[in-house]
Structures are given as C-alpha cells and as structure tokens.
Amino acid sequence: MPAGLDNLKHMVVLMMENRSFDHMLGSLKAVDQRIDGITDQMGNPDNTGALVKPQLLAGFQGQLDPDPDHHFSAVDLQIFGADMSPTRVANMQGFVKSYFNQQRDTAHSQKVMYCFKQADLPVLTTLALEFAVFNRWFASIPGPTICNRAFAHYGTSFGRVDMNPFDVIEPIKSIYTRLISARPKHTAKVYYYDTTSSTMEVVNLLQNQPELFGTYKQFLSDCAQGLLPEYSFVEPNYNDHETDEGEEVASDQHPDHDVQAGEFLIAEVYSAIKRNPALWASTALLVLYDEHGGIFDHVVPPNCVPDKFTATANDTGTGMEFKFDRLGVRVPAVLISPWIPKNTVVDRVFDHASIPATVTRFFELDATQSPREIGADIFIEPNVGTVDPGRNLLSLDVMRTDCPDFDV
Amino acid sequence: MTIIAVPRPSRKAMNPDRPTNCLVLAQVRHLQQAECRLPVKYRSEIYAHAIRTEGEAARYIREVTEAIHKAHGEAAAKRTRAAGARRGRPKVKTKSRKARKSK
Numbered sequence: 001m002p003a004g005l006d007n008l009k010h011m012v013v014l015m016m017e018n019r020s021f022d023h024m025l026g027s028l029k030a031v032d033q034r035i036d037g038i039t040d041q042m043g044n045p046d047n048t049g050a051l052v053k054p055q056l057l058a059g060f061q062g063q064l065d066p067d068p069d070h071h072f073s074a075v076d077l078q079i080f081g082a083d084m085s086p087t088r089v090a091n092m093q094g095f096v097k098s099y100f101n102q103q104r105d106t107a108h109s110q111k112v113m114y115c116f117k118q119a120d121l122p123v124l125t126t127l128a129l130e131f132a133v134f135n136r137w138f139a140s141i142p143g144p145t146i147c148n149r150a151f152a153h154y155g156t157s158f159g160r161v162d163m164n165p166f167d168v169i170e171p172i173k174s175i176y177t178r179l180i181s182a183r184p185k186h187t188a189k190v191y192y193y194d195t196t197s198s199t200m201e202v203v204n205l206l207q208n209q210p211e212l213f214g215t216y217k218q219f220l221s222d223c224a225q226g227l228l229p230e231y232s233f234v235e236p237n238y239n240d241h242e243t244d245e246g247e248e249v250a251s252d253q254h255p256d257h258d259v260q261a262g263e264f265l266i267a268e269v270y271s272a273i274k275r276n277p278a279l280w281a282s283t284a285l286l287v288l289y290d291e292h293g294g295i296f297d298h299v300v301p302p303n304c305v306p307d308k309f310t311a312t313a314n315d316t317g318t319g320m321e322f323k324f325d326r327l328g329v330r331v332p333a334v335l336i337s338p339w340i341p342k343n344t345v346v347d348r349v350f351d352h353a354s355i356p357a358t359v360t361r362f363f364e365l366d367a368t369q370s371p372r373e374i375g376a377d378i379f380i381e382p383n384v385g386t387v388d389p390g391r392n393l394l395s396l397d398v399m400r401t402d403c404p405d406f407d408v
Numbered sequence: 409m410t411i412i413a414v415p416r417p418s419r420k421a422m423n424p425d426r427p428t429n430c431l432v433l434a435q436v437r438h439l440q441q442a443e444c445r446l447p448v449k450y451r452s453e454i455y456a457h458a459i460r461t462e463g464e465a466a467r468y469i470r471e472v473t474e475a476i477h478k479a480h481g482e483a484a485a486k487r488t489r490a491a492g493a494r495r496g497r498p499k500v501k502t503k504s505r506k507a508r509k510s511k
Contacts, residue, residue: 020437050465060417067430122412122415144430154421196466196473198439198469198470198473199473200431202442206442241466250462254431255429256426258421260417261417265412345509373511405412405413406412408414
C-alpha cells in the first residue's frame with residue numbers, strides 16, 4: 001500500500017470565505033502553464049460594452065466594498081452574462097455587469113476583475129506550488145455561503161440555495177455524526193475561531209451538538225499535544241472583535257475583510273500541524289474557499305448529477321427552478337501533505353460534496369449519502385484493495401523533508 | 409529549508425464599527441432562531457434586530473453561543489446527577505407480575 005495512505009490518520013479542512021480561483025491563484029499561470037489561471041485574452045464587458053481584462057491590481061482591503069453580490073440570481077447573471085433564453089450557454093461574462101448593478105459606478109464595477117499578484121499572497125501561492133493545487137474545484141451551488149458550507153458538512157444543502165437556516169432531512173447525517181456514531185468509533189471536531197466568531201452551522205450542529213465544537217486556540221493546543229481528532233473542520237474568524245487578549249481581526253477573507261489576516265491564519269494552521277512531526281507525517285490538510293463571492297473566474301462550472309431536491313423559481317430569484325445539476329463558480333483549493341509530490345496540479349472535478357464523500361470512503365463509514373455526494377469525486381483514495389496510482393495524490397514512497405516553513 | 413515571511417495585517421484592518429456583511433447578518437439570524445429555543449434564563453438582553461455593526465454582532469454572537477454551551481452543559485450535569493441519584497438509591501424488591509397474578 002502507498003506509504004502516504006498507510007500513514008494517514010488525520011484530515012483537516014480549513015474553509016475560508018468568498019474568493020474565486022482566478023482572483024487568488026490566477027497569477028500562477030505565469031509561473032506554471034498547467035495552472036488554469038488568467039491570460040490577456042480573458043475579459044468581461046462593462047456596462048458601456050468595453051472589455052475589462054483581469055488585472056493584477058487586487059488590494060488586501062477596501063476595493064470590494066460593497067461586498068459583490070453572490071446570491072443565486074446574481075451568480076446566474078455572472079455565469080450566463082444576463083442571457084435568460086432557454087438555449088443560453090454559460091460564458092462567465094456577467095461579473096462586471098453584476099457588480100455594476102450594486103452601485104451603478106462603471107469604474108468601481110471593474111474592480112471585480114482584479115486578481116492578486118503571486119507576491120501578495122506568499123502563503124496560499126507557496127502552498128499551491130509546493131503541494132497539490134486543484135484546477136477544477138468548484139463551489140457546490142452557484143449561490144452564497146450557508147448552502148455551500150452545508151455541502152461540506154452533509155453532502156447536500158437539502159434543497160436550499162440561500163442563506164436561510166436549513167433542516168437536516170434524515171436519513172442523511174452530518175459527516176461528524178457519521179464518524180462519532182461509527183463502530184469502531186471515530187473522532188471529529190469543528191473548531192470555530194472563538195465564541196465571538198462562532199460557527200456558520202448554528203441551527204443544526206451548534207444548537208443540537210455543541211460538544212462537537214472547540215476553539216481555534218484548542219486546535220493549536222490539540223496539534224501540539226497530538227490530540228487532534230481524525231477529522232477536523234476549522235472555521236476562520238468571521239468578524240472584527242476585541243477579547244481579553246487584544247484585538248482579533250477577521251481572518252475569513254470575506255470582502256471587505258483583510259486578506260492578509262487570512263494568509264496569516266492559513267500559515268498558522270499549516271505550521272501548527274507541521275511543528276508536530278508525528279502529526280505532520282499523518283495528516284492531510286485541505287485549504288479551500290466556500291464560494292467565489294461574486295468575484296471573476298473564467299472557468300464555466302460544469303453540470304453534475306442532480307440532487308434529489310428542486311429549488312423553486314421563487315427561491316432562485318431567476319424565474320427558473322434549479323435541480324442542483326450545475327456546480328458553482330471555481331474556488332481555490334490546495335491539498336497539503338508531505339507525501340504529495342511538489343508542484344502537483346489536479347485536473348479532476350471536485351466540489352464541497354467531495355469532502356464528506358472522501359471522509360466517508362477513507363474511514364469506511366456506513367452512511368446514507370445524497371445523490372450529489374455519491375456523484376462527487378474523492379481527493380484521498382481509501383486505503384483498501386488496490387490503490388490506483390493515477391488517482392492517489394499522496395503518492396510518494398518517502399516523506400518530503402523540503403517542505404516550506406512560515407515565520408508565524 | 410525555506411522560511412517564507414508572512415506579512416501581518418495592517419493595524420488599520422481592525423474596524424468593529426464596519427457595517428455587518430450579509431454573512432454575519434445571516435449568522436445573527438440563525439442564532440436568533442437558536443436563542444428562541446433556549447430556556448428564558450439563558451437568553452440575551454440584546455435586541456438583535458438593531459444590530460448594525462460587526463462589533464455589535466460580535467457581542468450578540470458571543471452571548472448566544474456561550475448560552476447554548478451553558479444550557480447544554482447544565483442539562484448534561486443535571487442528567488448525570490439524576491443518574492447518580494438513581495444508582496445510589498437502595499433497591500426496593502418488588503414482586504414480579506407473575507408472582508402478583510399467582511397470588
């Protein structure tokens with residue numbers, strides 16, 4: 001069996017907020033042509049019809065205020081360029097138009113095309129180039145945060161395409177319940193930043209199973225002491241607040257929060273795992289974003305297996321129903337482990353349903369899965385039977401010793 | 409081994425007076441729903457509908473999150489005490505249904 005899979009005992013997922021692939025990692029195409037980032041040939045028309053190209057002008061804070069619209073109807077416009085005909089084809093031409101609708105300001109609307117320079121994001125770009133970067137990881141729904149995060153926890157949003165609370169419909173259970181109720185029992189935890197930031201899964205998980213939650217401080221301590229559960233989901237700090245220990249700046253990177261604070265968080269999570277040699281050898285860390293936040297990306301989201309739910313025309317706000325048969329806009333995603341060859345680029349299609357799908361398969365859990373989760377690809381192969389070397393990302397026979405460190 | 413420098417966020421980044429974004433507002437709405445299901449003694453005195461800034465949202469989010477943990481913690485402790493009391497109680501021998509019938 002591959003040594004990386006033999007050693008793998010922990011999976012950690014850090015899910016950030018609202019940035020597209022091209023916005024964060026698009027500049028890497030200039031470094032590695034295999035990375036499907038931005039080129040000079042791309043662009044979006046503004047409200048005057050002028051072509052606005054993606055430019056490496058993104059700032060850490062202050063540009064994307066107001067927050068670009070990313071509710072279902074706005075994302076529909078971004079993907080289809082305002083074409084509402086029955087024969088429409090997705091073209092990713094509506095981002096500037098959509099942002100213009102919020103302020104009717106042509107110059108401001110062009111900022112939604114801005115992308116970061118590689119040097120501005122030393123943490124995320126280094127991890128993308130050092131480990132495995134996904135060219136085709138999409139949000140699960142062309143819509144906002146709550147329903148997309150639901151896919152990471154349950155493999156479905158139970159028919160929701162919006163920010164409202166959703167009801168968990170049995171027999172589907174969260175990935176945490178699947179793990180802790182398995183025989184033999186597994187361990188799982190959601191680490192929110194602190195109680196002042198809390199979680200985005202309030203109504204089901206926090207309200208009914210608060211024992212599943214720990215704080216970010218506890219995550220750091222669990223890493224140091226070797227007490228990390230088999231599966232951990234880490235949430236960033238969602239708001240600026242003060243604590244007894246000082247000021248806590250929001251680290252989720254949700255516009256218009258400071259992107260550098262999120263870079264620091266990613267570096268800290270990586271370093272906390274890496275500083276414990278036993279944990280580093282036995283952990284895979286996935287860093288990704290829940291959705292694109294209304295920001296430009298050039299890759300058309302593919303169709304997918306429909307879920308068994310239908311969102312009504314009223315729910316979508318587009319006048320058309322949605323059968324959960326198309327993925328959302330592409331987001332940055334990087335898988336990190338010392339068993340992954342440096343500079344791996346993955347072209348297979350994933351979405352957030354791939355998270356519970358992968359954990360369920362790897363830990364051999366007996367669970368009812370949604371059609372979307374069943375149809376989702378897995379990013380870590382189960383360590384049973386014959387492992388296909390063409391799919392296994394943790395493929396090295398010997399653990400790497402050249403992985404970077406961050407000064408955090 | 410390469411050591412990568414990670415810039416710290418600017419001091420100007422901190423702004424608890426920033427208007428809440430739609431995500432934090434949604435989180436507040438979800439917590440309101442959860443708060444309504446808590447026993448009255450755990451509920452906050454913050455009027456959530458009037459929340460406009462991140463700082464205001466943060467105070468409410470903290471109060472309700474901690475209240476949820478407290479309510480569950482106290483319920484679990486009560487359960488444990490009740491189970492302990494049941495275990496400590498002397499067993500009273502009762503006649504089985506079969507024995508009562510035969511009488």
